[in-house]
Amino acid sequence: MPETIAHLVNRLVIDSDAPFDDLRNRFESLVPAMDFAELTEQIESGDLAQVQRYTADHAPHSFATFWTLDPTPMMRLVGHTTRAITYMMGNNVIVETMYRHHPGVMLYAPLRVEIYEDTEGAVHLSIDQPSSKFDSFGDARIAQVGAQLDDKLAALLRMLGLPVPVELVHIALPDGKATP
Template sequence: MDGQRIAAVSRPVTRYEIEIEEAFDDFRDRFEQAVPPYPEERFAALVRRGAGWDEVLALAREAAPHDFMIYWRYDAGSMMGLAGDYFRCTEYLMGNHTIAERMFRHNPGILLYAPLRMAITEGADGVTRFCFDRPADGFGSFGDDAITAVGADLDHKVASLLRHLSVPVPAALEDGAY
């Protein structure tokens, strides 16, 4: 056991909670139209036949019109309602494995932060919010310029998605500063 190394990396994280001037259900529906489900069977078929990466890239472009797909969706409000909590929350794992691959080739540990975790919430005040951590914060913690650059690119892609959804865009997502 001697010689084993444990790395501990502390980092600041910027969490955004963007107020949405729209009903929870309406915004959630628009978000899910802009970010469609990951077509698992279609990608699995590419894996089964050993397709080339160009085919994977083409399918990802087709499946993710705004650069992202939903890999997982959970309506936490239903479960929490059993405890008497009547807030609403749908959480997502949203990403694009062809973007993640650009970082994975440098360090597979980036999958701690890819896909991105997003949540649409409605609290006691009745306000719908779109919540997420800034992508560059997690990916920048690896100390690798190539990974950090993709994290900044993800910031820009999230900003583009927010603009498409007519949601206020935090300035840091657009300025590229990490």
């Protein structure tokens, strides 16, 4: 029997003072593309420590880009002047710490990020808050990694010179858990 799991996801839209190309270039320098063929070679080596080192080297700020979609050329064909680019970013080592508890987490990993211009020319970065998606699995271990991803996303936003939404700020509790 099909199961429906209702949950609320926070879509974060962060305004940027930087022009589109500048924000895009900064993002791509901080979240570099990971070569799937090279990653596959590392995995096929059967050496988990080697895969972890490779990932750390290619995701220097916790995240790497696994895929990019630039719809701008198609949209220009039909008269749109705004630009947008979407990235799938993540970390294969981090996601494994959730996957071991529920393989369904791959629905939300890698994370989807968009940089876009609105019709007034303002530039934005938009992403669904990781913890608000991973909380839907009802597993505290997965939720904890989701909160860690919030923290890593907040750090990335700071490196990009963007404001950090309050939803990404977690306070550590004495029992080692975190609360938004």
